[in-house]
Amino acid sequence: MFEILSAAEMRALEQAAIESGSVTGLELMERAGRAVVDAVFTEWPDLAKAPQKAVVLCGPGNNGGDGFVIARLLQDWGWEAAAFLYGDPALLPPDARMNYDRWCAMGPVHDLAQASVEGPKVALLVDALFGTGLxxxxxGVTLTVLDLWAEHRVAVDLPSGLCSDSGRVLGKVGATVRAALTVTFHAPKLGHVLADGPAVCGRLEVADIGLATTAVGAARLVASPDVKLLGKTVGAHKYGHGHALVLTGGAGTTGAARLAARAALRIGAGVVTLGVPPAAQLEVACQITALMLRRVRDGADLTSVLGDARINALCLGPGMGLSADKAGLLRVALQSGRALVLDADALTMIARDADLFALLHPGCVLTPHAGEFARLFPDLAQRLIGVPETGPAYSKVNATREAAKRAGCVVLFKGPDTVIAAPDGDCAIHPAAYGRQAPWLATAGAGDVLAGFIAGLLARGFDPMQAAETAAWLHVECARLFGPGLIAEDLPEMLPKVLRALPD
Structure with a gap:
């Protein structure tokens, strides 16, 4: 799986490689520059056939050094390249200064202040201003680059103006270069996949520059699941694949729980039971077939139902309601020690009651969207919505890790940039971006299906972090496979096709 690095983690990997003697900083800069040029010609093959004009914007750090390499390589290719520098060349880091001097032997270096929006049209604009170092x-003068006109824009490492660690645009003005192509090195950075990152990076290309090391404790990109883990054991009976219990709301509000229950069954739980209050039993009974039904009115009923030791996972929250009797059910569920998915109304009840929050345990998975996260962790949410004036800015990864540690369980913070974290700091990101966009998930009930997927996987014996990651990936893949017109009921029905398409 890809690791997703912070700026500091990437700098540490580069420094470790340099100190080991396996590579020099100058060699890394040369590799990075060549990777950008190769990526540009791969993305836009016509540019390789007909050399044209390029403007290369170089910053005051090593990102600027990459820019001078790119200008030199384009010039060698026959292009007419113009290099602009922001800052004093005497203050450039040593490797960047070396490449500045090499370029000076080929052509002039212009002051960035001389870049004009009224200048000639160019085929390629290279943003090598700040990258991950912003x-x-x-x-001031750096704002002028936003209006420079070019047919194609490529960002080196990260579009300037975007925070590498949070994906947030710095400052009240919210100014950033928008790229059609972003070329980064060794691994994606947090800013590529979080918040505004995907919208301003264009297409993301990750180039190998020969760093073989990994960063301990880095966030991970959620990968496609191992199909073997999602299969069923030959000869095993239904209870051998787990028994999930999903609690519903009252009459007229059972739909969300029924969606979750069907999702749990589709993902492979051997048995799924709906726990239904008496007034809703007829409503639910008319709507289900393979799902089972048990009467659950209050905490005493739930205690009785949980006397069946085969029930090993519960899902509470979708359409459940917020009354005192529902809080009693939640308390019994938490005290049972069973694996739990807590969504929607269950999250609101926990946010309102510190005693319920204190009952959270490592077998729980919380699945808040932004509004629910703000109710549960208002201080963390406030830090996320504040305008960042300096980098590295507070990120969704920071917030989710802190939330998981505080809650003592896995937190899946939903959104196009879903972040999943465990109390020990393990963190995975599932961005629905860069070819995995799933805008059709913006439909009522989609979150209930996700909760059901997680519950079904918990019933099957997946640990909470593994269940959350696997469910998030499958949830998006189901939406992508169905496409336009998706409603929540379609998601579980797409799952068999998705599972069959997974590589052996």
Whole structure:
């Protein structure tokens, strides 16, 4: 699986490689520059056939050094390249200064202030201003680059103006270069996949520059699941694949729980039972077939139902309601020690009651969207919505890790940039971006299906982190396979096709 690095983690990997003697900083810079040029010609093959004009914007750090390499390589290819520098060349880091000097032997270096929006049209604009090193908003002369016109824009490592660790645009103005192509090195950075990152990076290309090391504790990209883990054991009976219990709301509000229950069954739980209050039993009985039904009115009923030791996972929250008797059910479920998925109304009840929050345990998975996260962790949410003026800015990864540690269980913070974290700091990101966009998930009930997927996997014996990651990936894949017109009921029905398409 891809690791997803912070700026500091990437710098540490590069420094470790340099200190080991396996590579020099100058060699890494040369590899990076060549990777950008190769990526540009791969993305836009016509540019390789007909050399044209390029403007290369170089910043005051090593990202600027990459830019001078790119200008030199384009010039060698026959292009007419113009290099602009932001800052004093005497203050460039040693390797960047070396490449500055090499370029000076080929052509002039212009002051960035001379870049004009009224200048000639160019085929390629290379943004090598700040990359992962940005610490403050674009301002003054650097803002002019936003309006420079080019047929194609490529960002080196990260579009300038975007925070590498949070994917948030720095400053109240929110200014950033928008790229059609972003070329980064060794591994994606957090800013590529979080918040505004996918919208401003265009297509993301990750180039190998020969770093073989990994960063301990880095976030991971959620990968496609192992199909073997999702199969069923030959000869095993239904209870051998787990028994999930999903609690419903009252009459007229059972639909969400029924969606979750069907999702749990589709993902392979051997048995799924709906726990239904008396007034809703007829409503539910008319709507289900393979799902089972048990009467659950209050905590005493739930205690009785949980006397069946084969029930090993519960899902609470979808359409459940917020009354005192529902809080009693939630308390019994938490005290049972069973694996739990807590969504929707269950999250709201926990946010309102510190005693319920204190009952959370490592077998729980919380699945908040942004509004629910703000109710559960208002201080963390406030830090996320504040305008970042300096980098690295507080990120969704920071918030989810802190939330998981505070809750003592796995937290799946939903969104196009879903972040999943465990109390020990393990963190995975599932961005529905860069070819895995799933805008059709913006439909009522989609979150209930996700909760059901997680519950079914917990019933099957997946650990909470593994269940959350696997469910998030499958949830998006089901939406992508169905496409336009998706409603929540379609998601579980797409799952068999998705599972059959997984590689052996």
């Amino acid at each position: 610490r403050r908003p674009l301002q």
